[in-house]
Amino acid sequence: xxxxxxxxxxxxxxxxxxxxxxxxxxxxxxxxxxxxxxxxxxxxxxxxxxxxxxxxxxxxxxxxxxxxxxxxxxxxxxxxxxxxxxxxxxxxxxxxxxxxxxxxxxxxxxxxxxxxxxxxxxxxxxxxxxxxxxxxxxxxxxxxxxxxxxxxxxxxxxxxxxxxxxxxxxxxxxxxxxxxxxxxxxxxxxxxxxxxxxxxxxxxxxxxxxxxxxxxxxxxxxxxxxxxxxxxxxxxxxxxxxxxxxxxxxxxxxxxxxxxxxxxxxxxxxxxxxxxxxxxxxxxxxxxxxxxxxxxxxxxxxxxxxxxxxxxxxxxxxxxxxxxxxxxxxxxxxxxxxxxxxxxxxxxxxxxxxxxxxxxxxxxxxxxxxxxxx
Numbered sequence: 428x429x430x431x432x433x434x435x436x437x438x439x440x441x442x443x444x445x446x447x448x449x450x451x452x453x454x455x456x457x458x459x460x461x462x463x464x465x466x467x468x469x470x471x472x473x474x475x476x477x478x479x480x481x482x483x484x485x486x487x488x489x490x491x492x493x494x495x496x497x498x499x500x501x502x503x504x505x506x507x508x509x510x511x512x513x514x515x516x517x518x519x520x521x522x523x524x525x526x527x528x529x530x531x532x533x534x535x536x537x538x539x540x541x542x543x544x545x546x547x548x549x550x551x552x553x554x555x556x557x558x559x560x561x562x563x564x565x566x567x568x569x570x571x572x573x574x575x576x577x578x579x580x581x582x583x584x585x586x587x588x589x590x591x592x593x594x595x596x597x598x599x600x601x602x603x604x605x606x607x608x609x610x611x612x613x614x615x616x617x618x619x620x621x622x623x624x625x626x627x628x629x630x631x632x633x634x635x636x637x638x639x640x641x642x643x644x645x646x647x648x649x650x651x652x653x654x655x656x657x658x659x660x661x662x663x664x665x666x667x668x669x670x671x672x673x674x675x676x677x678x679x680x681x682x683x684x685x686x687x688x689x690x691x692x693x694x695x696x697x698x699x700x701x702x703x704x705x706x707x708x709x710x711x712x713x714x715x716x717x718x719x720x721x722x723x724x725x726x727x728x729x730x731x732x733x734x735x736x737x738x739x740x741x742x743x744x745x746x747x748x749x750x751x752x753x754x755x756x757x758x759x760x761x762x763x764x765x766x767x768x769x770x771x772x773x774x775x776x777x778x779x780x781x782x783x784x785x786x787x788x789x790x791x792x793x794x795x796x797x798x799x800x801x
Contacts, residue, residue, distance in 0.1 A: 431495025441469025514538030565609030583688025670781030
Protein backbone atom coordinates (compact mmCIF):
# COMPACT_ATOMS: atom_id res chain seq x y z
CA UNK A 428 0.00 0.00 0.00
CA UNK A 429 1.07 3.60 -0.59
CA UNK A 430 1.08 5.56 2.69
CA UNK A 431 1.26 9.35 2.64
CA UNK A 432 2.55 11.53 5.46
CA UNK A 433 1.77 15.23 4.90
CA UNK A 434 3.25 18.10 6.85
CA UNK A 435 0.94 19.27 9.63
CA UNK A 436 -0.45 22.75 8.97
CA UNK A 437 -2.34 23.52 12.17
CA UNK A 438 -0.89 26.58 13.93
CA UNK A 439 2.40 25.72 15.65
CA UNK A 440 1.92 21.99 15.11
CA UNK A 441 5.36 20.40 14.76
CA UNK A 442 4.50 16.71 15.17
CA UNK A 443 4.51 14.33 12.22
CA UNK A 444 2.49 11.18 11.54
CA UNK A 445 5.47 8.83 11.28
CA UNK A 446 9.05 8.87 12.51
CA UNK A 447 11.77 7.73 10.08
CA UNK A 448 11.90 4.47 12.04
CA UNK A 449 8.18 4.00 11.48
CA UNK A 450 8.60 4.68 7.78
CA UNK A 451 11.44 2.14 7.62
CA UNK A 452 9.23 -0.50 9.26
CA UNK A 453 6.51 0.03 6.67
CA UNK A 454 9.01 -0.13 3.82
CA UNK A 455 10.44 -3.32 5.35
CA UNK A 456 6.96 -4.85 5.13
CA UNK A 457 6.73 -4.03 1.44
CA UNK A 458 4.81 -0.76 1.53
CA UNK A 459 5.62 2.55 -0.13
CA UNK A 460 5.86 5.67 2.05
CA UNK A 461 5.61 9.20 0.64
CA UNK A 462 6.53 12.03 3.03
CA UNK A 463 5.99 15.70 2.31
CA UNK A 464 9.09 17.88 2.17
CA UNK A 465 10.06 19.14 5.64
CA UNK A 466 7.22 17.22 7.33
CA UNK A 467 9.56 16.26 10.18
CA UNK A 468 11.66 19.41 10.26
CA UNK A 469 9.93 20.74 13.37
CA UNK A 470 11.36 17.93 15.48
CA UNK A 471 14.73 17.50 13.83
CA UNK A 472 13.94 14.92 11.13
CA UNK A 473 15.24 16.10 7.78
CA UNK A 474 14.11 14.70 4.44
CA UNK A 475 17.35 12.72 4.29
CA UNK A 476 16.35 10.73 7.39
CA UNK A 477 13.17 9.58 5.66
CA UNK A 478 15.00 8.87 2.41
CA UNK A 479 17.52 6.72 4.28
CA UNK A 480 14.54 4.82 5.70
CA UNK A 481 13.36 4.12 2.17
CA UNK A 482 10.61 6.73 1.91
CA UNK A 483 10.04 9.01 -1.03
CA UNK A 484 9.78 12.79 -0.67
CA UNK A 485 6.98 14.82 -2.25
CA UNK A 486 7.18 18.57 -2.69
CA UNK A 487 3.65 19.41 -1.60
CA UNK A 488 0.57 18.15 0.23
CA UNK A 489 -1.46 17.74 -2.99
CA UNK A 490 1.24 15.39 -4.29
CA UNK A 491 1.12 13.33 -1.10
CA UNK A 492 -2.67 13.07 -1.07
CA UNK A 493 -2.82 12.28 -4.79
CA UNK A 494 -0.29 9.44 -4.54
CA UNK A 495 -1.37 7.80 -1.28
CA UNK A 496 -4.01 5.17 -0.59
CA UNK A 497 -3.79 5.93 3.13
CA UNK A 498 -2.98 9.25 4.81
CA UNK A 499 -1.35 9.08 8.24
CA UNK A 500 -1.46 12.35 10.17
CA UNK A 501 -1.51 13.71 13.71
CA UNK A 502 -4.17 16.42 13.90
CA UNK A 503 -7.56 16.66 12.26
CA UNK A 504 -7.42 17.65 8.60
CA UNK A 505 -7.82 21.34 7.92
CA UNK A 506 -10.28 22.49 5.21
CA UNK A 507 -7.57 22.62 2.54
CA UNK A 508 -6.62 19.02 3.38
CA UNK A 509 -10.20 17.76 3.43
CA UNK A 510 -10.51 19.09 -0.11
CA UNK A 511 -7.69 16.73 -1.12
CA UNK A 512 -9.31 13.57 0.23
CA UNK A 513 -11.15 11.24 -2.14
CA UNK A 514 -13.51 8.26 -1.99
CA UNK A 515 -11.71 5.00 -1.26
CA UNK A 516 -8.85 6.73 0.55
CA UNK A 517 -8.11 5.96 4.20
CA UNK A 518 -7.47 8.77 6.67
CA UNK A 519 -5.88 7.71 9.97
CA UNK A 520 -5.42 10.53 12.49
CA UNK A 521 -6.96 12.31 15.47
CA UNK A 522 -10.36 13.68 14.46
CA UNK A 523 -12.35 14.76 17.57
CA UNK A 524 -15.49 15.12 15.50
CA UNK A 525 -18.06 15.49 18.28
CA UNK A 526 -17.15 19.14 18.76
CA UNK A 527 -16.56 19.90 15.07
CA UNK A 528 -19.62 19.74 12.82
CA UNK A 529 -17.85 21.55 9.97
CA UNK A 530 -15.06 18.98 9.79
CA UNK A 531 -17.53 16.10 10.07
CA UNK A 532 -19.62 17.34 7.14
CA UNK A 533 -16.44 17.96 5.15
CA UNK A 534 -15.27 14.38 5.69
CA UNK A 535 -18.72 13.08 4.79
CA UNK A 536 -18.60 15.00 1.51
CA UNK A 537 -15.08 13.71 0.80
CA UNK A 538 -16.29 10.10 0.87
CA UNK A 539 -13.10 8.79 2.46
CA UNK A 540 -12.79 6.14 5.17
CA UNK A 541 -11.85 8.13 8.26
CA UNK A 542 -10.43 6.33 11.30
CA UNK A 543 -9.91 8.31 14.51
CA UNK A 544 -7.03 7.51 16.83
CA UNK A 545 -9.04 8.68 19.83
CA UNK A 546 -11.81 6.08 19.54
CA UNK A 547 -9.72 2.97 18.83
CA UNK A 548 -10.03 0.70 21.87
CA UNK A 549 -8.24 -2.36 23.26
CA UNK A 550 -9.28 -5.49 25.14
CA UNK A 551 -8.98 -3.65 28.44
CA UNK A 552 -11.50 -1.01 27.36
CA UNK A 553 -8.86 1.73 27.23
CA UNK A 554 -7.87 4.03 24.37
CA UNK A 555 -4.34 3.00 23.32
CA UNK A 556 -3.86 5.67 20.64
CA UNK A 557 -5.19 8.52 22.75
CA UNK A 558 -3.25 7.48 25.83
CA UNK A 559 0.24 8.67 24.73
CA UNK A 560 -0.97 12.18 24.00
CA UNK A 561 -3.09 12.20 27.15
CA UNK A 562 0.05 11.41 29.10
CA UNK A 563 1.86 14.29 27.42
CA UNK A 564 -1.04 16.73 27.80
CA UNK A 565 -1.55 15.82 31.45
CA UNK A 566 2.08 16.44 32.29
CA UNK A 567 2.19 19.61 30.22
CA UNK A 568 -0.96 20.96 31.89
CA UNK A 569 0.81 21.47 35.18
CA UNK A 570 3.86 22.94 33.47
CA UNK A 571 1.86 25.51 31.50
CA UNK A 572 -0.53 26.13 34.38
CA UNK A 573 2.33 26.95 36.70
CA UNK A 574 3.62 29.44 34.14
CA UNK A 575 0.16 31.00 33.82
CA UNK A 576 0.03 31.51 37.59
CA UNK A 577 2.98 33.90 37.29
CA UNK A 578 1.99 37.54 37.62
CA UNK A 579 3.26 38.70 34.23
CA UNK A 580 1.09 36.03 32.59
CA UNK A 581 -2.02 37.41 34.26
CA UNK A 582 -1.96 34.95 37.14
CA UNK A 583 -2.17 35.63 40.84
CA UNK A 584 1.60 35.38 41.28
CA UNK A 585 1.64 32.03 43.09
CA UNK A 586 4.48 29.52 43.14
CA UNK A 587 3.02 26.06 42.71
CA UNK A 588 4.97 24.41 45.50
CA UNK A 589 5.13 27.38 47.85
CA UNK A 590 8.16 27.82 50.13
CA UNK A 591 8.74 27.21 53.84
CA UNK A 592 6.22 29.31 55.73
CA UNK A 593 4.04 29.91 52.63
CA UNK A 594 1.38 27.38 51.55
CA UNK A 595 1.52 25.71 48.13
CA UNK A 596 -0.99 26.30 45.37
CA UNK A 597 -4.23 24.36 45.41
CA UNK A 598 -4.55 22.29 42.25
CA UNK A 599 -7.82 20.54 41.36
CA UNK A 600 -7.84 17.87 38.66
CA UNK A 601 -11.22 17.03 37.14
CA UNK A 602 -11.03 13.46 35.86
CA UNK A 603 -8.85 10.61 37.06
CA UNK A 604 -8.10 9.00 33.70
CA UNK A 605 -4.76 8.98 31.89
CA UNK A 606 -4.49 12.77 31.45
CA UNK A 607 -5.75 13.55 34.94
CA UNK A 608 -3.47 11.01 36.61
CA UNK A 609 -0.42 12.37 34.80
CA UNK A 610 -1.40 15.92 35.73
CA UNK A 611 -1.79 14.92 39.36
CA UNK A 612 1.56 13.15 39.29
CA UNK A 613 3.33 16.27 38.07
CA UNK A 614 1.50 18.57 40.49
CA UNK A 615 2.32 16.27 43.42
CA UNK A 616 5.94 16.20 42.29
CA UNK A 617 6.04 20.00 42.40
CA UNK A 618 4.64 19.86 45.95
CA UNK A 619 1.30 21.48 45.18
CA UNK A 620 -1.78 20.66 47.25
CA UNK A 621 -3.63 18.32 44.88
CA UNK A 622 -7.25 17.14 44.76
CA UNK A 623 -8.49 14.67 42.12
CA UNK A 624 -12.22 14.49 41.39
CA UNK A 625 -13.79 11.57 39.51
CA UNK A 626 -17.18 9.86 39.33
CA UNK A 627 -15.78 6.31 39.44
CA UNK A 628 -15.30 4.93 42.93
CA UNK A 629 -13.06 2.08 41.72
CA UNK A 630 -10.85 4.62 39.99
CA UNK A 631 -10.73 6.82 43.09
CA UNK A 632 -9.62 3.80 45.12
CA UNK A 633 -6.84 3.14 42.61
CA UNK A 634 -5.73 6.78 42.77
CA UNK A 635 -5.83 6.73 46.55
CA UNK A 636 -3.52 3.72 46.58
CA UNK A 637 -1.24 5.34 43.99
CA UNK A 638 -0.85 8.73 45.65
CA UNK A 639 -1.61 8.00 49.27
CA UNK A 640 -1.50 11.11 51.46
CA UNK A 641 0.15 13.18 48.70
CA UNK A 642 -3.23 13.81 46.99
CA UNK A 643 -6.86 13.95 48.06
CA UNK A 644 -9.54 12.10 46.09
CA UNK A 645 -13.18 13.22 45.92
CA UNK A 646 -16.29 11.73 44.38
CA UNK A 647 -17.68 13.99 41.64
CA UNK A 648 -20.89 15.82 42.48
CA UNK A 649 -21.99 19.31 41.54
CA UNK A 650 -21.41 20.38 45.13
CA UNK A 651 -17.91 18.86 45.45
CA UNK A 652 -16.80 20.30 42.12
CA UNK A 653 -18.10 23.76 43.01
CA UNK A 654 -16.51 23.72 46.47
CA UNK A 655 -13.08 22.69 45.23
CA UNK A 656 -13.09 24.89 42.11
CA UNK A 657 -13.91 28.03 44.10
CA UNK A 658 -11.01 27.35 46.46
CA UNK A 659 -8.51 26.40 43.72
CA UNK A 660 -5.57 28.31 42.33
CA UNK A 661 -5.44 26.01 39.29
CA UNK A 662 -8.09 23.70 37.83
CA UNK A 663 -7.15 21.14 35.20
CA UNK A 664 -10.02 19.79 33.12
CA UNK A 665 -9.21 16.22 32.09
CA UNK A 666 -12.62 14.61 31.64
CA UNK A 667 -13.28 12.30 28.71
CA UNK A 668 -16.32 10.58 27.25
CA UNK A 669 -14.84 8.59 24.34
CA UNK A 670 -15.88 10.08 21.02
CA UNK A 671 -18.46 12.40 22.62
CA UNK A 672 -18.46 16.07 23.56
CA UNK A 673 -16.97 16.79 26.98
CA UNK A 674 -19.48 17.59 29.74
CA UNK A 675 -19.45 21.17 31.04
CA UNK A 676 -18.52 20.54 34.66
CA UNK A 677 -17.54 24.11 35.56
CA UNK A 678 -20.14 26.79 34.89
CA UNK A 679 -19.53 30.41 34.07
CA UNK A 680 -20.95 31.32 37.46
CA UNK A 681 -18.31 29.17 39.18
CA UNK A 682 -15.56 30.77 37.10
CA UNK A 683 -16.86 34.23 37.99
CA UNK A 684 -16.66 33.39 41.69
CA UNK A 685 -13.09 32.06 41.53
CA UNK A 686 -10.22 34.11 42.89
CA UNK A 687 -8.95 36.60 40.25
CA UNK A 688 -5.71 35.37 38.73
CA UNK A 689 -6.64 31.70 39.10
CA UNK A 690 -5.88 29.42 36.15
CA UNK A 691 -7.98 26.97 34.14
CA UNK A 692 -6.22 24.46 31.85
CA UNK A 693 -8.69 22.62 29.63
CA UNK A 694 -7.18 19.40 28.29
CA UNK A 695 -10.67 18.41 27.09
CA UNK A 696 -10.87 21.33 24.65
CA UNK A 697 -10.51 19.00 21.63
CA UNK A 698 -13.87 17.56 22.61
CA UNK A 699 -15.42 20.97 23.24
CA UNK A 700 -13.95 21.65 26.69
CA UNK A 701 -15.26 21.00 30.19
CA UNK A 702 -15.42 24.64 31.34
CA UNK A 703 -18.36 26.73 30.16
CA UNK A 704 -15.98 29.63 29.48
CA UNK A 705 -13.56 27.56 27.35
CA UNK A 706 -12.87 28.34 23.73
CA UNK A 707 -10.09 26.89 21.55
CA UNK A 708 -6.73 28.67 21.48
CA UNK A 709 -3.42 28.05 19.71
CA UNK A 710 0.21 27.99 20.71
CA UNK A 711 0.53 31.39 19.04
CA UNK A 712 -1.99 32.87 21.51
CA UNK A 713 -2.45 30.18 24.14
CA UNK A 714 -4.31 32.09 26.85
CA UNK A 715 -7.06 34.60 27.45
CA UNK A 716 -8.63 36.08 30.57
CA UNK A 717 -12.35 35.71 31.15
CA UNK A 718 -14.22 36.49 34.38
CA UNK A 719 -10.82 37.42 35.83
CA UNK A 720 -9.46 33.88 35.35
CA UNK A 721 -6.63 32.88 33.00
CA UNK A 722 -7.72 30.20 30.52
CA UNK A 723 -5.28 27.90 28.67
CA UNK A 724 -7.24 26.01 26.00
CA UNK A 725 -4.74 24.99 23.32
CA UNK A 726 -6.21 22.23 21.16
CA UNK A 727 -2.87 20.64 20.31
CA UNK A 728 -0.92 20.91 23.56
CA UNK A 729 1.49 18.03 22.78
CA UNK A 730 2.57 19.83 19.61
CA UNK A 731 4.75 22.06 21.78
CA UNK A 732 6.89 19.06 22.70
CA UNK A 733 6.80 17.59 19.23
CA UNK A 734 9.78 15.25 19.45
CA UNK A 735 8.63 13.47 22.60
CA UNK A 736 5.05 13.38 21.33
CA UNK A 737 5.86 12.01 17.88
CA UNK A 738 7.96 9.15 19.23
CA UNK A 739 5.24 8.28 21.75
CA UNK A 740 2.50 8.47 19.12
CA UNK A 741 4.30 6.40 16.48
CA UNK A 742 5.06 3.72 19.07
CA UNK A 743 1.31 3.36 19.59
CA UNK A 744 -0.03 3.82 16.06
CA UNK A 745 2.52 1.84 14.02
CA UNK A 746 1.03 -1.64 14.67
CA UNK A 747 -2.36 -0.36 13.49
CA UNK A 748 -0.85 1.34 10.42
CA UNK A 749 0.86 -1.95 9.55
CA UNK A 750 -2.42 -3.83 9.93
CA UNK A 751 -4.37 -1.36 7.80
CA UNK A 752 -1.69 -1.28 5.12
CA UNK A 753 -1.17 -5.03 5.09
CA UNK A 754 -4.79 -6.19 5.17
CA UNK A 755 -6.80 -3.21 3.99
CA UNK A 756 -9.13 -1.37 6.34
CA UNK A 757 -12.03 -3.82 6.07
CA UNK A 758 -10.10 -7.02 6.81
CA UNK A 759 -8.03 -5.29 9.50
CA UNK A 760 -11.25 -4.27 11.28
CA UNK A 761 -12.86 -7.67 10.85
CA UNK A 762 -9.76 -9.20 12.46
CA UNK A 763 -9.64 -6.55 15.21
CA UNK A 764 -13.00 -5.22 16.44
CA UNK A 765 -11.14 -2.76 18.66
CA UNK A 766 -9.73 -1.09 15.54
CA UNK A 767 -13.27 -1.01 14.14
CA UNK A 768 -14.22 1.27 17.04
CA UNK A 769 -12.00 3.87 15.37
CA UNK A 770 -14.16 4.09 12.27
CA UNK A 771 -15.89 7.49 12.46
CA UNK A 772 -16.88 8.32 8.89
CA UNK A 773 -17.14 6.06 5.85
CA UNK A 774 -18.36 6.93 2.36
CA UNK A 775 -20.41 9.88 3.57
CA UNK A 776 -21.90 8.22 6.65
CA UNK A 777 -21.09 8.78 10.34
CA UNK A 778 -20.19 5.42 11.87
CA UNK A 779 -19.57 6.25 15.54
CA UNK A 780 -22.61 6.54 17.78
CA UNK A 781 -21.18 9.15 20.17
CA UNK A 782 -20.23 11.44 17.29
CA UNK A 783 -23.64 11.07 15.69
CA UNK A 784 -25.41 11.83 18.98
CA UNK A 785 -23.31 14.91 19.63
CA UNK A 786 -24.01 16.34 16.19
CA UNK A 787 -27.57 15.12 15.72
CA UNK A 788 -26.68 13.00 12.69
CA UNK A 789 -27.81 9.60 11.51
CA UNK A 790 -25.41 6.81 12.43
CA UNK A 791 -24.55 3.61 10.58
CA UNK A 792 -22.51 1.55 13.02
CA UNK A 793 -19.14 0.13 12.01
CA UNK A 794 -20.30 -3.48 12.21
CA UNK A 795 -23.07 -2.66 9.74
CA UNK A 796 -20.54 -1.15 7.34
CA UNK A 797 -18.30 -4.18 7.69
CA UNK A 798 -21.26 -6.49 7.16
CA UNK A 799 -21.94 -4.93 3.77
CA UNK A 800 -18.69 -6.31 2.44
CA UNK A 801 -19.18 -9.79 3.88
